Amino acid sequence: MDPPAPRTSRGINRIQDLPVGESVEFNQFGQAIGKWQNLYGKYMGTRTRRLIPIVKNTWKHVTKEEKDFLWSDIKAHFRLENNDVKKRTLVSCGTKWKAFKTKLRVKYMLKGISPLGKWTFIEPHVWEEFCQNENTPQKNKLRAQASERGKKHINRPRLGPKGYRGFEKKWQEERNDPEKATELHLIPDIRGSNYCLARAPHDKNGIKTLPPELINVSKNLIEATKKLAQGSDESKAGVDPLILVLGPEHGGRTRGVGCDVGYKKGIEGYVRKRRTYQQREDIEEIKNEVRQQMKEELKSSEFWDEMRLELKAEVRKEMQAERNEAFSPRQDDVPSSGQGRNSVSSITNVAKVDCIKELRKEMQAEHNEGFSPRQDGVPSSGHRRSNVSSTTSIVKLDCIKEEAFCCLYIPISVLNGEKVTCATATVFPIGNNLIHGKQIQKGHMKVSVIKVVEIHKSMELPVPDDEIPNLEFAVNGFIQWPINAIARFKGLSKAPVSRVSTKGGLPQHKKQPSTTHGNVKETLKEPNKKDKAAEETTKNKSAPDRITELAKQKERAEKEKSENRKKLMDLEHDIQLNKPKSVLDGYNRWMSRGGDCAEPYAIRVDKEIFRQADESYFAINATDIVELLTNQELECGILTLFEMSLYHLKGRSSLNRVGFLNPGLITADACLFExxxxxxxxxxALEGYDFYLAPYLQGRHYVLFVICPRHGVAFILDSSKDSSKNEETYRLAGLVESVVGSLRWEFPAVNRQPFDWECGFYVMKWMHDFVLKYQNDNFPNIVPWSDERPLENKELNAIIGAWFMLWRD
Known part of the structure; x- marks a missing residue:
């Protein structure tokens, strides 16, 4: 006998649209009811799982911006006119989010099964972090306790996803029909009646009957109703029969109403029993006695003598640690301070702080007097701190015109007048005043941490960030820092280098200032593996040594330019023989432009082209041109400039229906980290046009998004040989749907690249054809892509020629 076929499991929810002309009904608690109740609940759960990360500890840790964006998505999808049900909807979203996390824990994490095959939007690193957060001894203990409590729960409601609100109308109709009404329907208290009906199973005749353990509950409800009707003391406090029988309600749910409706809203007039006047008087008397004892203790000289001895011993240990650090042969390049200063400054009692400051002065004096002649040449922590102050200046808003190196002070130490350095960083101009999508607070600047002093790695950030728990995790990331706690190194600026990769971002380009004797201005490159060690070794050198080092850096830069210049000149013969005339003309145009052909070419991006908030800049480098002419992987700047050229060609025409997205702002990294x-x-950006072209970089591979919001469809043109991908493979797809609504994603048959370097050329070819031909050929009703053959060399050369022909100065 053949084994039974495996049962088909339920798949994930798919987003469905509300039919035109229909609307969702809500009850007095803001809960969805009626025939669209399930659709509303499914959409809430689906979008919550997509938009709210599962690595958040609790729903309270979800930021207000994330909740507002989730609500705006739900509101737009169901065409809601106001925010009347916003609070109730977000509470339901929180409940569904917690239930989803519970499902992931129970059915996947504890069984050692990966959910990535089913829930494809969960990234592998997110799942690993989730397992690390949830599989701790403390949470396992809480989980075991909750499991034991759950085993005691019997007679759970048999309501399914509809809940009480989904059956209230049906039960009320049955109460009004003598033929359908049962003893449970006739319980005088409506909430008590609903409570019993929710737990009563059907017998063979389809009649609801209570299990034996709940029969007494129904009888007691009838008696309690009669008792309250006679005017008992409980009725004065708004107590209803169900509370009288089963006990008081607990926060967060109301029996017989719903699991996410609090008792204050679920029971009209109900007031929980409060402490009596006498109880409040007793508590206040106890508090007064404790306060009096504390005052007497603080007045005692013995208490302060004992406290002084303890603090003196503590400060002595801290200063010994400072001394050891100062004499250590391996000193950080960042000036450090005493470990205890940060902990001491956190003491809130003013008397204790004054005491500690006084002790510090005494101990510092003892420390200075105790120096031996052999130690005179070794700088103390105070000496090093003065060296920092002599080479830094407090940042002012109007002086930050470009990125600059700086040191960060502990904010509370600035208030105390000590200026304790905790890290070095790069401070940025104001720009769009946003960081991680949030507004930068008043009096703060955007900084990127480079290196943290060892003893301050566990320090909390001045402006808390859900993704960055402490200062150590902020290295190479962006955070906010108070302006009065930022010291800019005088004479040091962070200028872009001549060879900047534009893949994954669009750097600004400015020429490096020349270095002359007598007025030396150091121009630093961005820290990288090659220059970081040299930078650290030259920080403490004398002026002649620094000038020598700068001369070497200039020599290396000139050598790199010379190599790029030679590569470009060596291409001339091959281009004359194997490339079309349009490519040769473009090559000659680059070589004959003003200045050195090896110098980067700075380009200003008008904010109207890509619908950006502000104009921006990027650079086309000599190596980018070499890669374009020798069939190598293309940089992001090449595709950006090609889109700008197409915009100038067709963008202002009345027949143009195509808008463009800036590829540097929508990369996979930007979609994840920003x-x-x-x-x-x-x-x-996604407003005003029928179609949008979006070159999208994920990893090292380009694909082309053709987004058609007005038609409810989008196409992903991917030249890779892997045909098993779907829209959830690309991070950009989910963000696009969050803005324009649900889309139907299609993957047409397009040209397949035989090697790894061609994807950028294929994307430019598709954009060129779409803008010049396909946009006005009944698209998207007629899909123009159906050929999977690889592009020939002559087609690749033609698109290179088009790049040069369309390029404008």
């Missing part, structure tokens, strides 16, 4: 900034850009 999610809210990317959403803000997409909201501004």
């Amino acid at each position: 999610k809210w900034s990317t959403l803000d850009y997409l909201t501004r």
Whole structure:
């Protein structure tokens, strides 16, 4: 006998649209009811799982911006006119989010099964972090306790996803029909009646009957109703029969109403029993006695003598640690301070702080007197701190015109007048005043941490960030820091280098200032593996040594330019023989432009082209041109400039229906690490056109998104040989849907690249053909892509020639 076929499991929810002309009904608690109740609940759960990360500890840790964006998505999808049900909807979203996390824990994490095959939007690193957060001894203990409590729960409601609100109308109709009404329907208290009906199973005749353990509950409800009707003391406090029988309600749910409706709203007039006047008087008397004892203790000289001895011993240990650090042969390049200063400054009692400051002065004096002649040449922590102050200046808003190196002070130490350095960083101009999609607070600047002093790695950030728990995790990331706690190194600026990769971002380009004797201005490159060690070794050198080092850096830069210049000149013969005339003309145009052909070419991006908030800049480098002419992987700047050229060609025409997205602002990294900034850009950019072209870089591979919001469809043109991908493979797809609504994603048959380097050329070819031909050929009713053959060399050469022909100065 053949084994039974495996049962088909339920798949994930799919987003469905509300039919035109229909609307969702809500009850007095803001809960969805009626025939669209399930659709509303499914959409809430689906979008909550997509938009709210599962690595958040609790729903309280979800930021207000994330909740507002989730609500705006739900509101737009169901065409809601106001925010009347916003609070109730977000509470339900929180309940569904917690239930989803519970499902992931129970059915996947504890069984050692990966959910990535089913829930494809969960990234592998997110799942690993989730397992690390949830599989701790403390949470396992809480989980075991909750499991034991759950075993005691019997007679759970048999309501399914509809809940009480889904059956209230049906039960009321049955109460009004003598033929359908049962003893449970006739219980005088409606909430008590609903409570019993929810737990009563059907017998063989389809009649609801209570299990034996709940029969007494129904009888007691009838008696309690009669008792309250006679005017008992309980009725004065708004107590109803169900509370009288089963006990008081607990926060967060109301029996017989719903699991996410609090008792204050679920029971009209109900007031929980409060402490009596006498109880409050007793508690206040106890508090007064404790306060009096504390005052007497603080007045005692013995208490302060004992406290002084303890603090003196503590400060002595801290200063010994400072001394050891100062004499250590391995000193950090960042001036450090005493470990205890940060902990001492956190003491809130003013008397204790004054005491500690006084002790510090005494101990510092003892420390200075105790120096031996052999130690005179070794700088103390105070000496090193003065060296820092002599080479830094407090940042002012109007002086930050470009990125600059700086040191960060502990904010509370600035208030105390000590200026304790905790890290070095790069401070940035104000720009769009956003960081991680959030507004930068008043009096703060955007900084990127480079290196943290060892003893301050566990320090909390001045402006808390959900993704960055302490200062150590902020290295190479962006955070906010108070302006009065930032010291800019005088004479040091962070200028872009001549060879900047534009893949994954669009750097600004400025020429490096020349270095002359007598007025030396150091121009630093961005820290990288090659220059970081040299930078650290030259920080403490004398002026002649620094000038020598700068001369070497200039020599290396000139050598790199010379190599790029030679590569470009060596291409001339091959281009004359194997490339079309359009490519040769473009090559000659680059070589004959003003200045050195090896110098980067700075380009200003008008904010109207890509619908950006502000204009921006990027550079085309000599190596980018070499890669374009020798069939190598293309940089992001090449595709960006090609889109700008197409815009200038067709963008202002009345027949143009195509808009363009800036590829540097929508990369996979931007969608992951700058999610809210990317959403803000997409909201501004995806408006006004029928179609949008979006070259999208994920990893090292380009694909082309053709987005058609007005038609409810989008196409992903991917030249890779892997045909098993879907829209959930690309991070940009989910963000686009969050802005324009649900889309139907299609993957047409397009040209397949035989090697790894061609994807950028294929994307330019598709954009060129779409703008010049396909946009006005009944698209998207007629899909123009159906050929999977690889592009020939002559087609690749033609698109290179088009790049040069369309390029404008």
